[in-house]
Amino acid sequence: MSAPTRTANIARAVQVGSVTAVDASTTSGEPTSIVVTNVTCITHPKSTPSGSVFSTVGTNGVSASCGKPLAVSHTNQGTRTGKGQARPRSDMPTVRDLQAMAGEKPITMLTAYDAVTASIVDDTGVDVILVGDSMGNAVLGHEDTLPVTLDEMASRVGAVARGADDALVVADMPFLSFGADESESVKNCGRMLKEEGANAVKLESGPHTVDLTERLTDLGIPTMAHLGLTPQSVNQTGYTRQATAREDAEEILDLACEHEDAGAFALVLEHIPANLAAKVTDAVDIPTIGIGAGGDCDGQVLVFTDVVGLSESSPPFAEQFGDVRGEVEDAVDEYIDAVESGEFPAESHSHTEDELDDLY
Numbered sequence: 252m253s254a255p256t257r258t259a260n261i262a263r264a265v266q267v268g269s270v271t272a273v274d275a276s277t278t279s280g281e282p283t284s285i286v287v288t289n290v291t292c293i294t295h296p297k298s299t300p301s302g303s304v305f306s307t308v309g310t311n312g313v314s315a316s317c318g319k320p321l322a323v324s325h326t327n328q329g330t331r332t333g334k335g336q337a338r339p340r341s342d343m344p345t346v347r348d349l350q351a352m353a354g355e356k357p358i359t360m361l362t363a364y365d366a367v368t369a370s371i372v373d374d375t376g377v378d379v380i381l382v383g384d385s386m387g388n389a390v391l392g393h394e395d396t397l398p399v400t401l402d403e404m405a406s407r408v409g410a411v412a413r414g415a416d417d418a419l420v421v422a423d424m425p426f427l428s429f430g431a432d433e434s435e436s437v438k439n440c441g442r443m444l445k446e447e448g449a450n451a452v453k454l455e456s457g458p459h460t461v462d463l464t465e466r467l468t469d470l471g472i473p474t475m476a477h478l479g480l481t482p483q484s485v486n487q488t489g490y491t492r493q494a495t496a497r498e499d500a501e502e503i504l505d506l507a508c509e510h511e512d513a514g515a516f517a518l519v520l521e522h523i524p525a526n527l528a529a530k531v532t533d534a535v536d537i538p539t540i541g542i543g544a545g546g547d548c549d550g551q552v553l554v555f556t557d558v559v560g561l562s563e564s565s566p567p568f569a570e571q572f573g574d575v576r577g578e579v580e581d582a583v584d585e586y587i588d589a590v591e592s593g594e595f596p597a598e599s600h601s602h603t604e605d606e607l608d609d610l611y
């Protein structure tokens with residue numbers, strides 16, 4: 252959506268539904284908590300007035316553009332349980348916070364696969380950390396993303412969630428961990444939030460993920476869609492540019508709208524023509540996050556190892572903003588030299604015990 256249109260579409264958070272309070276008393280009869288359900292709102296995710304954040308509590312938000320549920324916000328509802336627990340719920344962003352940013356400020360998303368990297372990326376202020384299945388090639392030594400397992404993803408998501416304070420953590424669902432069977436897909440996606448501390452999941456999308464996106468969203472699992480080049484389909488498409496023909500471009504536009512209608516809270520567009528990405532961005536109200544998709548998306552995502560210059564090779568659309576590989580090589584070279592020359596360890600790195608001098 253272009254900037255002038257966005258400003259014209261100032262959000263109206265209009266409550267049109269009913270509010271039901273349940274579980275409002277304990278056995279002593281004293282009110283302790285109120286769970287509010289069935290709030291229906293009309294909202295426009297890309298056009299929130301500057302500085303304001305969606306904070307409607309409820310599970311049945313309806314977007315003004317498509318009349319389908321928005322992804323559920325988890326704003327300020329206590330701390331999460333599970334292995335991934337690391338930060339107070341009150342500090343965590345929600346998908347609606349992210350939607351409110353679209354059109355106000357470009358969204359930044361970067362991958363991370365461990366707690367140390369996550370804490371660095373988080374401290375520098377990235378909005379979204381994607382625990383990408385790109386870990387397959389980026390850090391696990393595979394040729395592609397296909398061998399990444401659900402357990403590997405879960406372990407990395409937990410680490411990233413523990414390392415991040417402020418960023419929205421998105422778990423990228425591995426090849427065949429979703430799509431074949433709905434209840435298995437829901438269980439696998441739910442595990443990322445329930446046990447590992449992710450805030451949302453991402454699915455490499457196609458016609459087969461529309462219904463699943465709706466189901467996950469209904470169940471409170473915010474779902475990010477991903478169209479264009481989807482590396483899990485490398486055996487069908489290779490890694491080439493996608494949607495260069497009109498018919499394919501139309502399919503991407505249709506799928507983008509279908510996923511928005513199904514409740515996807517954001518949409519990654521990978522390696523598609525910039526003018527198509529701009530059209531998709533105009534057509535949907537959810538934020539688009541591009542990778543090799545030009546500058547008109549609402550945000551950008553890259554793989555961490557490409558950005559910092561750690562990858563041996565990176566795709567043509569990536570940009571290297573540092574030389575961490577060079578820095579690491581220099582540090583390791585110095586270490587080897589210091590050990591071989593006897594400079595390391597120095598006295599300051601060692602300790603002795605007098606009473607051990609006459610051990611034999």
Ligand code: KIV
Nearest residue numbers: 362383384385423519
């Ligand atoms: O796995 C990944 O890192 C991704 C991004 C590149 C979008 O899917």
